[in-house]
Amino acid sequence: MKNILKYSILMICGLVILACKTEIVEPIDLDALETGGYVRTVSPYPVSSSTFNYKITDMGGTKMEIVAEAVTPNKGADFASYELFVKFVDATASNGTKTTSILPLKTILASAFTKDAITGYPRATITVTGIEALAASKLVIGDIAAGDRFEITGTMKLTNGKTYNAANTGANITGGAFYSSPFFYRVNVLQ
Numbered sequence: 001m002k003n004i005l006k007y008s009i010l011m012i013c014g015l016v017i018l019a020c021k022t023e024i025v026e027p028i029d030l031d032a033l034e035t036g037g038y039v040r041t042v043s044p045y046p047v048s049s050s051t052f053n054y055k056i057t058d059m060g061g062t063k064m065e066i067v068a069e070a071v072t073p074n075k076g077a078d079f080a081s082y083e084l085f086v087k088f089v090d091a092t093a094s095n096g097t098k099t100t101s102i103l104p105l106k107t108i109l110a111s112a113f114t115k116d117a118i119t120g121y122p123r124a125t126i127t128v129t130g131i132e133a134l135a136a137s138k139l140v141i142g143d144i145a146a147g148d149r150f151e152i153t154g155t156m157k158l159t160n161g162k163t164y165n166a167a168n169t170g171a172n173i174t175g176g177a178f179y180s181s182p183f184f185y186r187v188n189v190l191q
Contacts, residue, residue, distance in 0.1 A: 036164050037072035038173050038181040039082050039156050042123065045180055052187040054150065056141060059130030064152060064187050069123045070113055071181075072158065076122040080157045082108045084128065087153075088137040092145040105136045105152065128152060133187065146191040154183045 041047050043066065052064040070079040084105040090098040105128065113122035133150045134140065155165040166174050166183040173179045 035073045040069045040071050041066050041180045042069050043067040053190045054130035054187055055190050063127050063129045065127045068126050069121045071121050075120045078159045079110045080159045083155045085153045086133050086136045087151045089149050092147045095145050098143045100137050103136055144189050148189040150187040152185040
């Protein structure tokens with residue numbers, strides 16, 4: 001009986017040891033992971049739906065202006081350009097329905113960005129006046145009214161041909177306060 005008890009205890013210990021055995025897993029090759037980029041809105045911070053406005057009475061003088069920073073794993077070295085697109089949303093029926101599709105607005109090349117001394121990432125001030133938004137939308141002042149809006153979207157292009165925008169970027173980047181990269185700017189039309 002004494003031997004049976006000893007063998008039983010040894011057998012249970014052996015089963016416990018074998019049950020805890022795991023196979024060695026290869027570590028993740030971090031260099032092989034694909035990475036991308038985003039254009040962070042440095043200023044104004046945070047960006048909200050009421051941040052930017054165009055005044056009908058001063059379309060040339062009112063503007064959407066941001067300080068943008070191109071963020072990639074190599075401090076922006078593979079950043080090629082930031083393309084902006086515009087869509088006019090007619091929210092007032094009094095002057096007809098003039099809502100447009102998404103149209104090209106402007107492209108800001110990486111050469112227009114300069115390295116920030118603090119972060120090391122390339123930065124640029126991007127401005128879109130009301131006149132520029134109207135022209136890109138193929139509209140005239142009579143086509144817009146207070147309550148309408150322009151929706152300006154951005155697409156970051158890298159030197160390897162990859163592009164990043166709100167459609168293929170996660171919610172943490174586009175909606176998160178830390179990354180502040182909505183790739184989307186709403187400009188309200190005011191009287």
